[in-house]
Amino acid sequence: MIIKLTDNDVRITMLPPFTVASYTAIGAMPESEAWCRLYTWAQDHGLFNELETSRFFGFNNPAPSGYQSWYGYEAWMTLGSGTGVSAHIRSSEGIEVKKFEGGVYAVTRSFLRSSRETWMSLIEWNILKGNTLGGHQGLEEHLSRRGTAPEDFELDLYLPVNEVKPEIAPVPVGEVTIGVLYAGQVREDPVDIMAGEAGAVAA
Numbered sequence: 022m023i024i025k026l027t028d029n030d031v032r033i034t035m036l037p038p039f040t041v042a043s044y045t046a047i048g049a050m051p052e053s054e055a056w057c058r059l060y061t062w063a064q065d066h067g068l069f070n071e072l073e074t075s076r077f078f079g080f081n082n083p084a085p086s087g088y089q090s091w092y093g094y095e096a097w098m099t100l101g102s103g104t105g106v107s108a109h110i111r112s113s114e115g116i117e118v119k120k121f122e123g124g125v126y127a128v129t130r131s132f133l134r135s136s137r138e139t140w141m142s143l144i145e146w147n148i149l150k151g152n153t154l155g156g157h158q159g160l161e162e163h164l165s166r167r168g169t170a171p172e173d174f175e176l177d178l179y180l181p182v183n184e185v186k187p188e189i190a191p192v193p194v195g196e197v198t199i200g201v202l203y204a205g206q207v208r209e210d211p212v213d214i215m216a217g218e219a220g221a222v223a224a
């Protein structure tokens with residue numbers, strides 16, 4: 022069942038450039054392998070504290086196709102802060118350290134169990150608003166941590182947009198906050214400005 026989204030359910034947010042550790046798994050259910058490998062790598066490289074402060078994004082890569090039972094899933098863990106990423110953090114053991122160039126997104130919240138339906142609703146909302154899709158990567162941000170029951174697991178769904186109507190354009194507020202203008206009101210989302218040059222290239 023498609024969930025009808027309203028303007029109050031969706032925010033337009035600009036993700037800044039940041040650096041990520043990335044792992045891609047391929048299989049019938051690759052998500053668990055991707056996240057387990059990424060968490061293990063982080064702990065093995067002394068990044069235990071960053072597991073508590075990092076942001077976690079994922080997306081299908083490659084996406085399911087036709088009757089194939091396998092597909093890919095790429096998991097991201099943000100690295101560093103405004104002071105940059107430690108020099109000893111390098112690609113290894115199947116983990117790629119790379120930079121994400123950022124972009125503008127239409128974002129809504131969803132439970133994992135209903136994420137497929139919510140994605141469809143977000144795409145429909147974007148079409149009805151007359152916005153155009155962007156060419157940058159669509160993302161799912163994991164808000165719940167490991168161990169959360171599947172029925173309670175929450176995500177933010179990030180739909181890339183290239184052009185938005187003026188009344189909902191992203192409005193920068195200060196250095197670390199993005200304000201979103203809706204019908205004359207600014208809604209603010211705190212954003213960690215993380216190190217990284219523009220471009221999704223290996224570090």
